[in-house]
Amino acid sequence: MGGARRGTAVGGDPVSRDARALRQALRQQRRDTPASERIAAAEAIAQRLLALPFTPEHGHVAGYWSMDGEISLHAWQLRLPSSLIYCLPVLHGDRLRFAPWRPGGALVSNRYGIPEPDVSSADLIDGNDMALVIAPLVAFDAGCRRLGMGAGWYDRGFAFRRDRAAPPWLVGAAFASQQVEAIAAEPWDVPMDAVCTERDTFLATPDVE
Ligand SMILES: Nc1nc2c(c(=O)[nH]1)N(C=O)[C@@H](CNc1ccc(C(=O)N[C@@H](CCC(=O)O)C(=O)O)cc1)CN2
Numbered sequence: 649m650g651g652a653r654r655g656t657a658v659g660g661d662p663v664s665r666d667a668r669a670l671r672q673a674l675r676q677q678r679r680d681t682p683a684s685e686r687i688a689a690a691e692a693i694a695q696r697l698l699a700l701p702f703t704p705e706h707g708h709v710a711g712y713w714s715m716d717g718e719i720s721l722h723a724w725q726l727r728l729p730s731s732l733i734y735c736l737p738v739l740h741g742d743r744l745r746f747a748p749w750r751p752g753g754a755l756v757s758n759r760y761g762i763p764e765p766d767v768s769s770a771d772l773i774d775g776n777d778m779a780l781v782i783a784p785l786v787a788f789d790a791g792c793r794r795l796g797m798g799a800g801w802y803d804r805g806f807a808f809r810r811d812r813a814a815p816p817w818l819v820g821a822a823f824a825s826q827q828v829e830a831i832a833a834e835p836w837d838v839p840m841d842a843v844c845t846e847r848d849t850f851l852a853t854p855d856v857e
């Protein structure tokens with residue numbers, strides 16, 4: 649494995665989806681990001697996310713409760729226009745759903761120990777009713793392909809986006825150090841419309857007919 653070095657893209661072959669070791673190395677590198685970098689990165693990614701060409705004017709937008717060293721979205725959440733409703737992911741059976749959350753709102757811990765809004769299932773929002781979803785990731789490439797935690801929550805939840813246009817807009821969020829040369833495409837993969845880091849914004853190239 650050539651490269652889980654900080655700040656450098658991993659070169660060589662496309663990242664094998666079976667590369668458990670690579671996933672672990674990238675997660676370790678993500679956890680090792682120093683606090684000073686995390687603080688600056690949260691501000692920088694907020695500016696990039698707010699500047700996306702397709703930021704919706706109203707509706708529900710999802711972030712995530714960062715864990716395992718993921719880049720934080722609190723600065724973005726704080727700066728969202730009041731016409732947008734911030735939501736967090738909620739694991740409902742085998743489905744990824746969403747629920748509005750504001751600081752102070754009731755939370756419970758999900759099966760992975762990640763806090764999620766404490767709401768009844770009737771109040772959960774389906775992925776296809778969201779305007780924009782920021783997806784956490786372990787690695788990404790410049791083509792806006794995403795490697796997640798390996799349980800397929802986002803790929804299953806947004807499978808409908810493989811043959812349907814946005815919305816919901818899907819945006820990966822990561823530290824620049826999580827970029828790899830190429831992620832091998834799997835049939836179930838749902839590419840992101842963009843990936844933002846503290847340093848760059850990658851936009852998926854629209855299909856030219
Ligand atoms: N902050 C955040 N929220 C998120 C995700 C995420 O990646 N980050 N998810 C993105 O999908 C969903 C949760 N998916 C997850 C999938 C695996 C693990 C995880 O820690 N797996 C452990 C093994 C845990 C176990 O077996 O119970 C591991 O791989 O070490 C966590 C979250 C929804 N919410």
Ligand SMILES: Nc1ncnc2c1ncn2[C@@H]1O[C@H](COP(=O)(O)OP(=O)(O)OP(=O)(O)O)[C@@H](O)[C@H]1O
Nearest residue numbers: 665794795796797798799800801802803804807836
């Ligand atoms: N649309 C789908 N329908 C059924 N199974 C799916 C679908 N999408 C993904 N999966 C399954 O989910 C598993 C994990 O996929 P993958 O490794 O791509 O997840 P990931 O993108 O890393 O994780 P996540 O989306 O949770 O962050 C795969 O084994 C795949 O079989």
